Amino acid sequence: MARRLMRGPVAILCSGQGGQHRDMFALTGTLPEAEPVFAAAAAHLGGIDPRDFVRDADDAALFANKAGQLLCCTQAIAAWTALGGMVGTTAIIAGYSVGEVAAWSCAGLLDLSQTLELVALRARLMDEAAAGLPAGLAAIVGLRRDRLDPMLKANGCELAIVNAADSVVAGGSDAALQRLCAEARAAGASRVARLRVAVPAHTSLLLPATAAFLEALAAAAPRPPRHALLSGLDGDRVRNVVAGCEKLARQIAQTIDWAACLSHCAESRAATLLELGPGRVLARLASAAAPDADARALEDFRSLEGVAAWLQRGAG
Known part of the structure; x- marks a missing residue:
């Protein structure tokens, strides 16, 4: 796919769990450059390729906490491998719930292996914290x-x-x-x-999960972001990695202010907002928060070539 740097700002929105579905990898599943992403994710899904998992798993497995978090981050990172080179260095990147971990990968703080290991750990810690409580x-x-x-x-x-x-x-x-x-x-x-989420995410019920996740996140030694990365807790830009790690751990058990993230995008005059999916929820919220901007979801398109053409029109 031809790549062209964006001349204007674009906001990349990484989705959280709950919207996974059988066709969620329709656009990203055949990308040669995304093969390492699917292979790395399979290692955390019992050796099952994510593309096979979403097709064959029953609903209980598809919407289980660990699988949901891994599948959604896999989709975001796979899409970024194809589209990230088009947004230049001016992109604003934000992630919704576990999508914020994927956003750290897209922004260059974590590599693929680190990201998926942290996602799997995050899910396990959350499950342990909520054990025995429907x-x-x-x-x-x-x-x-x-x-x-x-x-x-x-x-x-x-x-x-x-x-x-x-x-x-x-x-x-x-x-x-x-x-x-x-x-x-x-x-x-x-x-x-x-919602089809099996844990009380972003509430104090999951407070026991935060310390161990922060320890693992700090041990990963995240690099400084290459793009403007937003914190889900308050919508502020992550400029200090240590402080960013603390916020990313805290959001497991504290309220996320996604409205503040969208306000930051609007105030930064991001005229093009793309949700990487699965689903279209973030694109709809972005359209309401920034009615003058063009907000779309990856799933609005029939091909990644169509996404690329739309991004290029938005840059003109």
Whole structure:
């Protein structure tokens, strides 16, 4: 594929788990340059190639915590191998939940092996922290925080992710989320849905996972970023690697402010935003947060050549 440097800023958005599906590698699965990515990921999936895994695994396996995190990061890194050379040095890179680990790889802080090892470790630590507690996440849209926050507290749930002023993800035990979702529907929320994520990510329930992950992350000795990398905790640019490691570990058990990441992209005048997938959720959120920008998902295209042509038009 011909490569051309972008003349303007582009934001790369690395998706989190929950949107994995059977055809998620439709555009990246045949890329020769992505073969090392799939091979490295297979080592963490019991020797099964991710492309075979998404096709053959049952739903329980497909949406298991470890598999979900690995599959989503594999997709982001595979797409980046094909498209990263087109964005020059002005790209803004942000990742949603585990997608932030993939974003560290795309931004040049971690190599492929380090990234996937850290993703697998992150998933294991989160599973261990949540062991014995049926729990997860739920999306709630259409209620502003002044109405929702008291519901969270009353039902024993926590704010996991802020997507927009009236769009959040809550985390907690299954029983607590069931109560919260019922109350949110009764209060007029426009959308209430349990997400296909098996752990209460970004809540204090996973606090035991943070220290060991920080230790492993520091031991990986991440390099300075080659692109503008955003922290999911506050949307600020990661300029100090040590501080960045602390934030990346803390986000396992603290609220992610994705709305702040999108605000940073808008304030930086990123006119082109690309979600690497799987799914289109981040592209939709970006379109709402930056209506004057052109936000797309990889899955909006029929080929990577189409993605490349779109990126080049956005640069002109």
